[in-house]
Amino acid sequence: MNFEDLLPEVLPSVNGCPSFTAADHIRRAAREFCRKTHVWQSDLAPFNTAIDTTTYALAVPAGSSVVRLFRVDIGDQYGVDLLDEASAKAQVASGSQSTFAWLSGASLRINPAPMSVMAMQVQVSLKPSATAEAWPDDLGENHREALIYGSLATLFEMPKTDWSDDGKADRNNARFNAKVNAAARNRTKGRATQGRRTTTFF
Numbered sequence: 001m002n003f004e005d006l007l008p009e010v011l012p013s014v015n016g017c018p019s020f021t022a023a024d025h026i027r028r029a030a031r032e033f034c035r036k037t038h039v040w041q042s043d044l045a046p047f048n049t050a051i052d053t054t055t056y057a058l059a060v061p062a063g064s065s066v067v068r069l070f071r072v073d074i075g076d077q078y079g080v081d082l083l084d085e086a087s088a089k090a091q092v093a094s095g096s097q098s099t100f101a102w103l104s105g106a107s108l109r110i111n112p113a114p115m116s117v118m119a120m121q122v123q124v125s126l127k128p129s130a131t132a133e134a135w136p137d138d139l140g141e142n143h144r145e146a147l148i149y150g151s152l153a154t155l156f157e158m159p160k161t162d163w164s165d166d167g168k169a170d171r172n173n174a175r176f177n178a179k180v181n182a183a184a185r186n187r188t189k190g191r192a193t194q195g196r197r198t199t200t201f202f
Contacts, residue, residue, distance in 0.1 A: 001134055001135060001136070001137050001139070001140025001141070001144075002133055002134045003023050003026040003027050003030065003132075003133060003134060003135075003147075004019070004023050004026075004133070005140070006026050006144070006147055006148060006151070007019055007022055007023060007026075009148050010022050010025075010026065010148060010151055010152060010155070013152055013163075013168075014152070014155045014156070014163035015162060015163055016161070016162040016163060017155060017161070017162075017163055021155070022151065022155065025150075025151040025152075025154050025155050026147050026148075026150075026151040027128060027130075027132060027133075028150070028151070028154060029146070029147045029149075029150025029151045029153075029154070029176065030127070030128050030132075030135050030147055030150075031127045031128050031130070032150060033143060033146050033147065033150060033176075033179075033180060033183070034067060034125070034126065034127035034128065034135075035067050035127050036180045036184065037180055037183040037184045037187060038067060038068060038070075038125035038184070038187060039125075039139060039142075039143070039183050039187055040064070040125060040126045040127065040135070040136065040139060041070060041123065041124070041125050041126070042060070042061065042064075042123070042124055042125075042126055043121070043122075043123050044058060044059060044060065044121075044122045044123070044124060045059060046119055046120065046121050047059075047119075047120055048117050048118065048119055048120065049074065049075075049110070049114040049117060049118045049119075049120055050114070050117065051113075051114055051115065051116065051117065052113045052114070052115075053113065053114065054109050054110055054111065054112075054113050054114075055104070055107050055108070055109050056107060056108045056109075056110075056120070057106070057107055057108075058106065058107065058108050058122065058124065060124070060126060061126070063128060063129050063131075063132040063133070063134065063135075064126040064127065064128060064129055064132070065106065065126065065127055065128075065129045065130075066103060066106060066124045066125070066126060067124070067125040067126060067127050068103070068124065068125045069082050069101060069102070069103050069108070069122065069123075069124055070082075070123040070124060070125060071121075071122070071123040072101040072108070072110070072120070072121070072122050072123075073119075073120065073121040073122075074099065074101070074110060074114075074118055074119075074120050075118030075119060075120075077099055080099045080100055080101055080110075081098070081099070081100040081101070082100065082101055082102065083100050083101070083102045084102065085102050085103065085104055087102075088100065088102035088109065088111065091111065092111055096111065096112075097111075097112050098111070098112075099111065099112070108122060142183075143179065143183060145175075145179060146176060146179035146180065146183070149172045149173075149175040149176040149179060150172075150173075150176040150179075152168070152169075152172040153169050153170075153172035153173035153175075153176050154169075156168045156169035156172060157169040
């Protein structure tokens with residue numbers, strides 16, 4: 001679904017707002033929604049480790065960026081420990097030989113450095129990139145209202161515009177957060193209609 005598809009439902013509420021500004025806020029709402037809910041998940045294409053190499057670029061779908069690691073399999077070690085970057089760096093500095101993975105920027109890092117070539121499988125949650133013009137159609141169908149509420153909230157928050165309105169910003173922000181909480185709960189419960197999991201092949 002293209003973010004501009006929602007302009008007819010957003011622009012009438014923000015009289016005088018340029019289309020490109022509204023589209024940008026719709027994209028921001030989609031990014032925030034995915035960041036908070038993890039509804040967009042993807043099994044990335046399997047790849048191999050390289051000997052003595054601990055950092056790997058992740059080949060994510062075009063127009064997306066990684067929010068969080070959900071699972072990493074390295075060789076015959078399934079579901080290795082996933083650490084935050086600060087904890088991982090502390091473990092590496094201590095000389096730990098435990099197997100774990102973490103996200104560093106847009107790259108996957110693993111410990112310890114592989115001594116042989118092994119297959120790796122990675123599952124991540126995604127969000128639209130900062131320049132994306134669309135997100136998956138099924139997410140658009142399931143979470144259309146969330147993007148409308150989220151974009152209106154931030155548009156109404158803009159200072160010194162013809163459409164600035166703190167009260168409407170608060171109301172739409174509350175509606176957006178309610179959609180976020182519902183989607184996050186449903187994803188946790190494993191309800192397939194509220195989330196999306198894809199397999200990426202390159």
